[in-house]
Amino acid sequence: MLIDASKKSQTLPKNSDVVIVGAGTVGLFVARELASSGHSVIVLEAGDRVTSNQFNAANAVSVGKQHYGTEVGRAQGLGGTSSLWGGQLVEFEQSDFSSSGKWPISYKDVAPWYSHVYNRLGVPAPPKVDQLRKAVGGEIASGSAIERFFTYWLPIPNFARLFQSDIVDSSLITVVINARASAIEFSGEQAVGIIVETSHGVKLSVNAPQFIFAAGTIEMNRLFLLLKADKRTPWANNENIGLYFQDHLGGIAAKVKLLDEAKFREYFENGMSKKLKYQPKLRLSPLYSGRMECRSSGIFSFKSDMEDNLANLKRTLKSLRSSLEFSALATLHKDLLKIGWAFFPLIKRYLQDRRVFAFFDKSLDFYVQSEQWPISSSRIDLSDEISNLDGMRKAKVNWQLDGREVAAIRSFVLIADQYLQEAGIARLIINPSLEKGDPVFLDTMNDTFHQCGGLCMSGSQATGVVDKNCKVWGTANVFIAGASIFPTSSYANCTLTALALAARLADHIKVLK
Numbered sequence: 392m393l394i395d396a397s398k399k400s401q402t403l404p405k406n407s408d409v410v411i412v413g414a415g416t417v418g419l420f421v422a423r424e425l426a427s428s429g430h431s432v433i434v435l436e437a438g439d440r441v442t443s444n445q446f447n448a449a450n451a452v453s454v455g456k457q458h459y460g461t462e463v464g465r466a467q468g469l470g471g472t473s474s475l476w477g478g479q480l481v482e483f484e485q486s487d488f489s490s491s492g493k494w495p496i497s498y499k500d501v502a503p504w505y506s507h508v509y510n511r512l513g514v515p516a517p518p519k520v521d522q523l524r525k526a527v528g529g530e531i532a533s534g535s536a537i538e539r540f541f542t543y544w545l546p547i548p549n550f551a552r553l554f555q556s557d558i559v560d561s562s563l564i565t566v567v568i569n570a571r572a573s574a575i576e577f578s579g580e581q582a583v584g585i586i587v588e589t590s591h592g593v594k595l596s597v598n599a600p601q602f603i604f605a606a607g608t609i610e611m612n613r614l615f616l617l618l619k620a621d622k623r624t625p626w627a628n629n630e631n632i633g634l635y636f637q638d639h640l641g642g643i644a645a646k647v648k649l650l651d652e653a654k655f656r657e658y659f660e661n662g663m664s665k666k667l668k669y670q671p672k673l674r675l676s677p678l679y680s681g682r683m684e685c686r687s688s689g690i691f692s693f694k695s696d697m698e699d700n701l702a703n704l705k706r707t708l709k710s711l712r713s714s715l716e717f718s719a720l721a722t723l724h725k726d727l728l729k730i731g732w733a734f735f736p737l738i739k740r741y742l743q744d745r746r747v748f749a750f751f752d753k754s755l756d757f758y759v760q761s762e763q764w765p766i767s768s769s770r771i772d773l774s775d776e777i778s779n780l781d782g783m784r785k786a787k788v789n790w791q792l793d794g795r796e797v798a799a800i801r802s803f804v805l806i807a808d809q810y811l812q813e814a815g816i817a818r819l820i821i822n823p824s825l826e827k828g829d830p831v832f833l834d835t836m837n838d839t840f841h842q843c844g845g846l847c848m849s850g851s852q853a854t855g856v857v858d859k860n861c862k863v864w865g866t867a868n869v870f871i872a873g874a875s876i877f878p879t880s881s882y883a884n885c886t887l888t889a890l891a892l893a894a895r896l897a898d899h900i901k902v903l904k
Contacts, residue, residue, distance in 0.1 A: 413606030415471020438468030464840030470551030478548025625865035
């Protein structure tokens, strides 16, 4: 059921088994998980039915290394940031949980939930990486320091659309939009209600035995810092809130000189497998990845003068397939003329091999996505500025880097260059500052909209905000779901692991009923 709290005629629900704050990627997923086991769920969403990013600059400001995701990498409303997400799925590795010593859980605690998430999202589990390597390039694992792996894209990344029937028709799920959670009522360690405010001045308490906070990383940190000001709040004295904010670093590390274009295409062009689009990438093999303080992955970035034409063609074909009108249809003949000779190789490559013919007439680069080393000075605090949307203090995102990332990126790129040359595929012309290990190289890298941390999972209240079951330290029934609980971020995109941990949390709450 979907209720709009901005309409005075709507009757707002007051009780359920679980209350979830945030109707984004993780919030909707957890709601669906809990409803599948018979729990009634109320999901509170501050945004509207259609997502918007207007609240970003209104509610947060970047004050450290420029963090672009503070303003443009988030969305509020039904579906949240999944409306911006490309749907890329990639799992964390065993060393991501063990090498830093910061996670109170192991890879074995999380791994089974990846399969569960694939099933819940209605997509097949990806093929074994060795099978796909062999099928795409005929490569057999050889104990090299570096390896190809594959990330996958969810066909429907917007969770408001993916779970539309649950949102509209489920008798157990009630999603309330334009309803901002502004406070929590406690009786000792037990949360008894969340105070909800609507745009027309209504305040009410929504009650439940269990409460889950599942909005995005920056907004969750902001809310918990705002609530921390109330000395009756159990985490009022927890000084870990906001610490160890992280994002992945992304940027061009090298230009690429091809040695064998045909082999390069066979190894690194995107394709389809088991109805999932995949993208080949490079990473350190498990034998070597644990030796790096910060891990990286690398992909090839294709630049072409035909990019806009190809994008128009892709959107037009999608719209025709779904019987929707699309304005680019009028430019179809111009796009085909611009693409010209390349149109038929493009179609042939896809129909024959289920691969996406890559155009790189403009440039071919090696793009690196790197883990950030978690440091306490990279943090979220409250600004003295007041938001003109909700009248509360803005989040102050102070994104900082340790500096040791440059040495790890340099090592990774050098090993990748060796791998490519030994395979006779390509040679990397490495950025001079990176090749010298100069920290100035980090100035060329930006955030990748993969915000993590600030409300970190830990083995004790002295070192974090939530325990191994995602329960907030000092509380009996308040939980946090999402990437804000990550104490480290790996090199991998965060969403799949956030969903796996959310599924694990839902299973834990089912036992509590």
